[in-house]
Amino acid sequence: MSEISLRSIKKFVTKLGAHYVHMTGYVLRKLPRPFEEMLKAARTHGRKKAAAAKKPAAKRITPADIFNVVFPVVCLCGLLGAVKYVQSLNYVVAVEIDGEDVGIITSDDVYGEAQRIIAEKMENYETDGEYYKTARLTVRPASAKDNAIDHEILADKMEQQISDMYPAVSEEPETEVEEELNFEDFITDEDDPDVIRAVMVKADGKVLGFVSSYDRIEEALNELKSVCDGIEGVDPENVFFDKEISFEPYSINKMAVVDQQKIIDILVGDESTPQYYEVQPGDYLIQIAQSLGMTLDELLQCKATYNGKEVDLGDNISVGTVIEISEYEPFLTVEYIRERSYESEVSYSTITIDDDTLPLGQKEIQTEGSNGMETVTAMITYAVEKDENGNLSGKPVRRKITSRVTTVQPVSEVIREGTMLGGPEWGTVHGNGEYFWPVDGGYISSPFGGERNHKGLDIAAPLGTPIYAAADGTVIDVGSGWNGGYGNCVVIQNDDGNITYYAHQSETACEVGEHVDAGQLIGYVGSTGDSTGNHLHFEVRSDGYLLDPEEFVSQ
Numbered sequence: 319m320s321e322i323s324l325r326s327i328k329k330f331v332t333k334l335g336a337h338y339v340h341m342t343g344y345v346l347r348k349l350p351r352p353f354e355e356m357l358k359a360a361r362t363h364g365r366k367k368a369a370a371a372k373k374p375a376a377k378r379i380t381p382a383d384i385f386n387v388v389f390p391v392v393c394l395c396g397l398l399g400a401v402k403y404v405q406s407l408n409y410v411v412a413v414e415i416d417g418e419d420v421g422i423i424t425s426d427d428v429y430g431e432a433q434r435i436i437a438e439k440m441e442n443y444e445t446d447g448e449y450y451k452t453a454r455l456t457v458r459p460a461s462a463k464d465n466a467i468d469h470e471i472l473a474d475k476m477e478q479q480i481s482d483m484y485p486a487v488s489e490e491p492e493t494e495v496e497e498e499l500n501f502e503d504f505i506t507d508e509d510d511p512d513v514i515r516a517v518m519v520k521a522d523g524k525v526l527g528f529v530s531s532y533d534r535i536e537e538a539l540n541e542l543k544s545v546c547d548g549i550e551g552v553d554p555e556n557v558f559f560d561k562e563i564s565f566e567p568y569s570i571n572k573m574a575v576v577d578q579q580k581i582i583d584i585l586v587g588d589e590s591t592p593q594y595y596e597v598q599p600g601d602y603l604i605q606i607a608q609s610l611g612m613t614l615d616e617l618l619q620c621k622a623t624y625n626g627k628e629v630d631l632g633d634n635i636s637v638g639t640v641i642e643i644s645e646y647e648p649f650l651t652v653e654y655i656r657e658r659s660y661e662s663e664v665s666y667s668t669i670t671i672d673d674d675t676l677p678l679g680q681k682e683i684q685t686e687g688s689n690g691m692e693t694v695t696a697m698i699t700y701a702v703e704k705d706e707n708g709n710l711s712g713k714p715v716r717r718k719i720t721s722r723v724t725t726v727q728p729v730s731e732v733i734r735e736g737t738m739l740g741g742p743e744w745g746t747v748h749g750n751g752e753y754f755w756p757v758d759g760g761y762i763s764s765p766f767g768g769e770r771n772h773k774g775l776d777i778a779a780p781l782g783t784p785i786y787a788a789a790d791g792t793v794i795d796v797g798s799g800w801n802g803g804y805g806n807c808v809v810i811q812n813d814d815g816n817i818t819y820y821a822h823q824s825e826t827a828c829e830v831g832e833h834v835d836a837g838q839l840i841g842y843v844g845s846t847g848d849s850t851g852n853h854l855h856f857e858v859r860s861d862g863y864l865l866d867p868e869e870f871v872s873q
Contacts, residue, residue, distance in 0.1 A: 535581055657720075661694075755788075756786050763853055777853055
């Protein structure tokens with residue numbers, strides 16, 4: 319259960335406890351009154367007996383007196399029953415958007431990550447700096463119908479709320495305006511007759527050359543794009559190249575100007591991409607050539623180096639020789655975009671609920687989880703390529719998802735995990751007080767068990783205080799990070815059969831597999847994981863059951 323739900327539940331139980339104390343005091347104050355009146359009547363009965371004939375009969379217990387006794391008792395019983403019922407409930411953190419329950423979250427990180435995503439998307443809406451409503455978190459009892467949602471689903475629902483409140487930022491569509499280059503705008507050096515007006519052709523910012531005009535180049539590029547004309551559903555406006563081709567006016571010496579055909583040959587031709595092969599033990603030239611799809615003569619013409627020096631490929635090639643193989647690919651690849659919709663599976667989430675009726679560590683599936691389905695719409699970019707037979711096909715290279723619509727809601731799997739400290743043999747295993755006190759000083763800040771069902775013993779001490787092994791044993795785990803709330807934690811399989819946990823350390827000082835002696839340094843006090851202050855969380859377990867550490871340690 320998340321930190322949010324724990325804090326909310328603690329606050330709720332505190333208020334309920336205060337109400338319980340108030341009602342108990344009220345009942346205790348009310349109960350004696352009828353009995354005091356009965357006792358007072360009994361004491362005066364003798365004095366009034368003589369005058370009984372002259373005076374009305376002594377006051378009897380009326381229905382009102384009985385009500386004054388019974389009603390507080392009934393209230394007390396009802397209150398105790400309500401407290402017991404509330405304590406038996408499991409609580410979850412539910413998310414509400416515009417009053418609608420959209421699911422539950424199992425961690426603070428889910429809500430925090432959703433808020434981060436929304437903060438980035440706010441620039442897409444015209445809010446004018448106004449405050450916008452977000453999701454509302456509430457704590458309520460768990461239900462078998464609860465569905466856990468992740469940060470992406472929550473962010474989508476929050477964005478839907480924002481889109482209903484604010485208009486989207488309008489963006490002018492990007493249009494390519496082709497304009498003829500105005501040669502009159504070119505800067506020329508009138509003192510140098512060899513400097514002429516020209517056009518600089520670039521591919522992804524790389525200069526390919528200078529030409530006097532570029533009409534034939536444009537025709538060649540359009541011819542390349544025409545391969546998509548026969549593909550059904552492809553809009554010519556959505557056909558482009560994998561490289562950006564640009565034309566810019568330029569003033570340059572006339573000797574640098576080339577014929578357009580030279581630039582066309584580059585654009586429609588292939589480019590060399592170097593690849594490298596390192597000779598392995600057992601390699602020989604024919605085998606290497608076959609693996610690379612080359613002839614032996616082609617391989618022998620490749621450049622080879624050994625220890626940084628160029629060498630000739632021969633029969634006695636050395637292991638570690640690097641052969642440079644040139645691979646040729648089209649300089650320009652034609653790409654196109656199409657919108658596609660497809661069905662995708664939505665994974666179900668898992669909700670774990672503590673159950674104090676099951677032994678610690680035992681799990682039972684309350685509700686089987688099942689995946690849902692969604693319809694995904696995406697803009698997919700395809701690269702046009704030819705197969706061995708010269709047939710064209712489109713290979714997906716990129717996609718941008720534009721929408722997701724859930725058609726079948728996933729069903730969350732609900733698992734009940736046991737937290738019961740005792741078991742069939744509970745009470746039969748006790749410590750002898752011979753374990754080494756695991757902290758250099760410190761004091762007990764939270765005992766074992768109690769109302770909070772505490773699984774271990776908290777020993778408060780300053781940050782960095784040494785932590786020692788309580789008994790001889792072998793380190794079987796050294797966890798770090800959040801680690802299920804334990805933070806940096808050392809787990810030791812004691813030689814006596816018990817297992818001891820040392821959690822929330824600032825730094826560990828042992829390794830898995832290491833055998834340690836009682837009193838040996840294994841780490842330092844910290845506040846990692848689910849911790850609110852520097853302390854050691856110390857546990858003693860036997861056959862899966864938690865034992866009271868105070869029975870095992872000597873201070």
